[in-house]
Amino acid sequence: MNSTSATIAHADPTGSDDRYGRGLAVLRRVTGVERPAVLDSLADIAPDLARYTVEFGYGDILSRPGLTLPQRELATVAALAALGNAAPQLRFHLAGALNVGCTRREIVETLIHVGLYAGFPAALNAMGAAREVFETHPAAAETAAPEQVGPADGDRYHRGLAALTEIDGHAGEAVLASLRDIAPDLGRYIVEFAFGDVYSRPGLDLKSRELATVAMCTALGTAAPQLAVHIHGLLNVGGTEEEVVETITQMVSYAGFPAALNAIAVAREVFAARAEAC
Numbered sequence: 001m002n003s004t005s006a007t008i009a010h011a012d013p014t015g016s017d018d019r020y021g022r023g024l025a026v027l028r029r030v031t032g033v034e035r036p037a038v039l040d041s042l043a044d045i046a047p048d049l050a051r052y053t054v055e056f057g058y059g060d061i062l063s064r065p066g067l068t069l070p071q072r073e074l075a076t077v078a079a080l081a082a083l084g085n086a087a088p089q090l091r092f093h094l095a096g097a098l099n100v101g102c103t104r105r106e107i108v109e110t111l112i113h114v115g116l117y118a119g120f121p122a123a124l125n126a127m128g129a130a131r132e133v134f135e136t137h138p139a140a141a142e143t144a145a146p147e148q149v150g151p152a153d154g155d156r157y158h159r160g161l162a163a164l165t166e167i168d169g170h171a172g173e174a175v176l177a178s179l180r181d182i183a184p185d186l187g188r189y190i191v192e193f194a195f196g197d198v199y200s201r202p203g204l205d206l207k208s209r210e211l212a213t214v215a216m217c218t219a220l221g222t223a224a225p226q227l228a229v230h231i232h233g234l235l236n237v238g239g240t241e242e243e244v245v246e247t248i249t250q251m252v253s254y255a256g257f258p259a260a261l262n263a264i265a266v267a268r269e270v271f272a273a274r275a276e277a278c
Helices: 003-007 019-031 047-062 069-083 087-099 104-118 120-135 156-168 171-179 184-198 206-220 224-236 241-250 257-277
Strands: none
Touching (some): 019 047, 069 087, 069 104, 069 120, 069 241, 104 184, 171 184, 206 257
């Protein structure tokens, strides 16, 4: 049983602390500027929305313990890229990820990973946004050229199966078995491409990949069974229940309360099943 379930952090429920000041401090770290543009861009039409963004989005949510700011920014980038309906906000958080210490390599790997859960168009569009952001952030340039990962040594299927087993235990075997009578090639593609090619790439560790996957499956709201698999997966590769809850809670700001509530219901079932198995 995961021992962190009793230590999940909560923001101050009284609201008596300076939510705006705390949020503004985080927003300044993400933007890298003293006066973030959101404060003025909404002043003439919806100043309260700007205040809610600072107080709730950053003061309540992104200020919470449980995840680092780089982890939160990569989760946000993954979710926005997967949703595909918020290009300005995606560019904002791509820059934010760089500002809080994420590398170009980590961002690129996160966006390649998006293709598994939201499709190639979403990944390609997000990569175009990343190119624009990288060009405006020369200080974040890395000395080495981007690595092109060619065919790895060994059998893609067996490499993928090993990665799938590390992440999902024996749950992956059930998925493959369920496809054997109708779409065995789909099962093979999951193993060879998703896990043998993408999950096995260097540049982003398995825990970061699973955090991004939980964020995407939560935000998309269309993949409860896969969300359950990857909540298990995050816990299997070193994540905690607190990190699961924090990732889902953060998606309130980007996909809304219904998506987060539905995902928390899935997480509750996963935590209970793991507790019973102990």
